[in-house]
Amino acid sequence: MPPPLCSRVLLSHPFSPMSLMALREQLNMLVNSMYIEGLLDQQFQQLQMLQDASSPGFVAEVITLFCEDAERILTELTKLVDQAVVEFQKVDAYVHQLKGSSSSVGAQNVKLACIQFRQFCEENNKDGCLNALNVVKHHYYLLRNKFDTMLQLEQRIQAYDSKQQN
């Protein structure tokens, strides 16, 4: 038996209370799953707590900055680790930067992968560095996909809130 007409209208309307609730629930479930899977740690919670009415886009801003930074660094690392003679100090400096920014944003798996990467740099282990770079990339792109979804959901929720206020 199909749901009553009023429910169908509410479910299908883009700004219906039901769809807003569903969006919020989807966002919460996504973020919770990211904590459970180790993609995020407590530091991300700190960022969420810093976001307020005066800076509603704070988390999105930090995520965007992190992704820009990470991709710039990964590009440089790819070039450096691909050299015949690897400049391990330079590689380490970049990995240190990425470890720092991933720590600040709460990107746990990326941070841990960077810590392992630095070990290989210290050992001047080129194969180790190549593998570690792939691991970092794996964790980063997994995280970025989830961040993209998170930001899209937040934008839709904020669009609804703006519409309600106008």
Added chain:
Amino acid sequence: MSSPRGGDKEGGRDGERQIHVLAVDDSSVDRAVIAKLLRSSKYRVTAVDSAKKALELLGTEPNVNMIITDYSMPEMTGYELLKRVKESPTLREIPVVIMSSENDPDKINRCLEEGAEDFLLKPVRPSDVSRLCGRMRS
């Protein structure tokens, strides 16, 4: 007659100068986070991405109440910035706090011996910022 309470500027009260913190970090992510942490405590914040820019700003605006700087930065480190500030007759009274992601006792001691007010481990937390409250230059 007392001045009216409440102001239209971020933080502070009418008639009282808002505390100004200079944040120095080459990481855009860390700059955004530390600036937000400080603004949440109602400080006025100027964030720059290098020690060189920090010194340029201090040259034109020395009335900064605190400098909070990352240790590891290219060209000039936070430690070198700390030394330059403490060597300057106009800037030496400004408290300097160092931030680092590395818990290196030698590094920490070196900074404290050079006159750093405090050493914070990254990621910096709201509780870290709270404990700096009473140590701003008045």
